Amino acid sequence: MVHSKYSKPSFLRSLALVLSILSLLINVLSYGTVPPLTLDYYSSSCPTALDIVRKEMECAVLSEPRMAASVLRLHFHDCFVQGCDGSILLDDTITLQGEKKASTNIHSLRGFGVIDRIKNKLESECPGIVSCADLLTIAARDAVILVGGPYWDVPLGRKDSTTASSTLASSNLPTAGQGLFSLVSSFLYQGLTVTDMVALVGAHTIGMARCQNFRERIYGDYEATSNKNPVSDTQLNHLKSICPATGGGGNNVTAMDYVTPNLFDNSFYHLLLKGEGLLNSDQEMYSSLLGVETKKLVQKYAEDVVAFFQQFSDSMVKLGNITNSESSVTGEVRKNCRFVNT
Numbered sequence: 147m148v149h150s151k152y153s154k155p156s157f158l159r160s161l162a163l164v165l166s167i168l169s170l171l172i173n174v175l176s177y178g179t180v181p182p183l184t185l186d187y188y189s190s191s192c193p194t195a196l197d198i199v200r201k202e203m204e205c206a207v208l209s210e211p212r213m214a215a216s217v218l219r220l221h222f223h224d225c226f227v228q229g230c231d232g233s234i235l236l237d238d239t240i241t242l243q244g245e246k247k248a249s250t251n252i253h254s255l256r257g258f259g260v261i262d263r264i265k266n267k268l269e270s271e272c273p274g275i276v277s278c279a280d281l282l283t284i285a286a287r288d289a290v291i292l293v294g295g296p297y298w299d300v301p302l303g304r305k306d307s308t309t310a311s312s313t314l315a316s317s318n319l320p321t322a323g324q325g326l327f328s329l330v331s332s333f334l335y336q337g338l339t340v341t342d343m344v345a346l347v348g349a350h351t352i353g354m355a356r357c358q359n360f361r362e363r364i365y366g367d368y369e370a371t372s373n374k375n376p377v378s379d380t381q382l383n384h385l386k387s388i389c390p391a392t393g394g395g396g397n398n399v400t401a402m403d404y405v406t407p408n409l410f411d412n413s414f415y416h417l418l419l420k421g422e423g424l425l426n427s428d429q430e431m432y433s434s435l436l437g438v439e440t441k442k443l444v445q446k447y448a449e450d451v452v453a454f455f456q457q458f459s460d461s462m463v464k465l466g467n468i469t470n471s472e473s474s475v476t477g478e479v480r481k482n483c484r485f486v487n488t
């Protein structure tokens with residue numbers, strides 16, 4: 147009897163390992179760094195995934211319309227830090243410092259409970275299959291549709307990170323106080339263009355902001371940009387009543403688009419034309435002397451809602467495709483979006 151050096155099962159295991167490393171290598175070599183996202187990623191492994199997300203988002207937005215805005219923002223804040231890898235969803239633990247307490251996120255990000263509910267449903271239907279990063283990307287798309295915005299197909303196949311970065315959350319996420327040049331830089335850094343930035347910030351057509359993020363604006367150049375128009379003046383007084391110049395109230399909220407706060411439309415751009423943008427960063431896109439290109443885009447999206455919807459959809463796909471090349475290869479599908487698998 148001839149004795150092989152390797153027993154059959156262990157030989158097969160090694161062969162399988164070599165083959166899977168080879169296939170990963172082929173992926174990495176042929177697509178630059180990471181395997182590509184695909185539209186049918188879950189079509190056989192979890193065919194109901196998209197329906198589950200949609201149904202839960204419907205319930206969430208029906209019971210609180212603002213939830214559409216909050217989930218959309220969660221996705222944006224996920225993608226600008228280490229790529230779209232679900233890192234924003236991780237809670238702090240003894241060994242991991244998450245992104246939730248970074249200055250742009252604390253007391254501000256909402257929607258984590260909705261994501262937990264969707265994840266629980268997905269885990270009971272198809273355990274260990276749908277990543278939190280994908281779940282969040284689909285939920286953001288559905289959020290937009292549910293409040294009247296455009297539909298787009300969502301490429302899928304992201305993996306969840308096993309790390310988060312509060313440092314990158316503090317440095318990469320734009321703030322209301324930044325000037326136009328600095329805002330543009332933070333989008334270019336992520337591979338997004340000026341056009342992407344102006345279209346994506348149209349997301350501010352839904353959702354609310356806290357006084358601490360618009361105080362400087364309403365006690366600053368709001369009056370000048372809105373030309374002391376009487377209607378704007380009434381709105382300005384209303385804003386001042388919500389957000390006193392001194393003495394607290396920093397967490398008081400108001401809609402960024404006071405005309406149609408729960409509708410995804412282009413009225414946000416109309417407000418910018420009137421000089422009534424709530425955030426300094428928003429008004430900069432129209433009123434900054436440096437913003438020749440951004441001003442033209444604001445005018446275009448104010449005039450043409452179809453052009454806005456088309457560009458917003460394309461730019462959302464680009465935002466969602468910002469990858470974390472490390473977690474694409476070594477990442478996981480978290481069982482609970484708040485914690486790395488043990």
Ligand code: HEM
Pocket residue numbers: 212214215216217218219222253254255256320321322323329346347349350352353354355356357359425427
């Ligand atoms: C130009 C860069 C941006 C800046 C400076 C900015 C800044 C802000 C600020 C300060 C708030 C209010 C937060 C608070 O007061 O708690 C906010 C809210 C929001 N942002 Fe942005 N943002 C930017 C781009 C984006 C993008 C690209 C998206 C999505 C594609 C987005 C979606 C939202 C939404 C939906 C809300 C409302 C959230 C809610 O009501 O819970 N923002 N943003």
